[in-house]
Amino acid sequence: MIDRAHPLPVSRQVELVGISRSSAYYAPRPVSAADLALMRRIDELHLEHPFAGARMLMRLLKREGIVVGRKHVGTLMRKMGIEALYRKPNLSRKHLAHKIWPYLLRDRKIERSSQVYALDTTYVPMAHGFVYLTAVIDWASRRVLAHRVAITMEAEHAVAALEEAFAKYGLPEIVNTDQGSQFTSTVFTDAVLSRGIALSMDGKGSWRDNVLSNDCGAA
Known part of the structure; x- marks a missing residue:
């Protein structure tokens, strides 16, 4: 997506496509086998307990004999793109860089395909x-x-x-x-x-x- 040969600076390109500047230079490291296994189990637990945050997941894992820190669980959850479901304050706060569009489907009757x-x-x-x-x-x-x-x-x-x-x-x-x-x-x-x-x-x-x-x- 980022064209380093383009006359438009990389910093402006990443801003336009909505990704962080550091990600344009970051070379991803492979995930270890241990973390992959842990992520799989976290994903399973998340489906069973969608309200569980990193602290609760850490305790659930500990019951199974898997000793891992809360911060590491939180890091893996962010990598997986999952989070506990609960009511949060300031839900209407906008992203600092991106516009958040309003929800349009409340009370709207959706009754046909391609609507x-x-x-x-x-x-x-x-x-x-x-x-x-x-x-x-x-x-x-x-x-x-x-x-x-x-x-x-x-x-x-x-x-x-x-x-x-x-x-x-x-x-x-x-x-x-x-x-x-x-x-x-x-x-x-x-x-x-x-x-x-x-x-x-x-x-x-x-x-x-x-x-x-x-x-x-x-x-």
């Missing part, structure tokens, strides 16, 4: 690692219209899935997402708004995010 598309990104454990699955879902039918699998949660993967859904099934009235940085980035919002489609975003930590993640996993 609303929803996007969600979920963590998928693999035999030797993990990936992120981004799916475009038709809200009325819960049909998966397009998807992308990647090792990072960058906006380009969400845009590619969205473009495929548009090409195959046409344009919806509304595209709904959560407040993930891949969805609030300029490259993603432009892909929606430039076509005259309304953009809707769930509140941070919304229970609806989990519902759509489960749909992605079932697909």
Whole structure:
């Protein structure tokens, strides 16, 4: 996504696509086998106890004989893109760099296909690692219209899935997402708004995010 030969400075390029400047220079390190096994178990526990934070997960792991610190559990949770579901203060606070769009589906009757598309990104454990699955879902039918699998949660993967859904099934009235940085980035919002489609975003930590993640996993 970042073109180092382009006359536009790298700092400006990362700002436009909505990623941190450090990520443009960061070379990812492989995840150890021990951490992969731990992440798989954390993912299982998170599905069983979605309200559990790093401290509670640490205690649950300890009961199974897995000794790990709370901070390390928290680090792995962030890497996996999961967090405990609970009511939080200041839910309406906007991201410092990105605009957060209002939620448009409250009290709206959704009764036909291609009326609303929803996007969600979920963590998928693999035999030797993990990936992120981004799916475009038709809200009325819960049909998966397009998807992308990647090792990072960058906006380009969400845009590619969205473009495929548009090409195959046409344009919806509304595209709904959560407040993930891949969805609030300029490259993603432009892909929606430039076509005259309304953009809707769930509140941070919304229970609806989990519902759509489960749909992605079932697909």
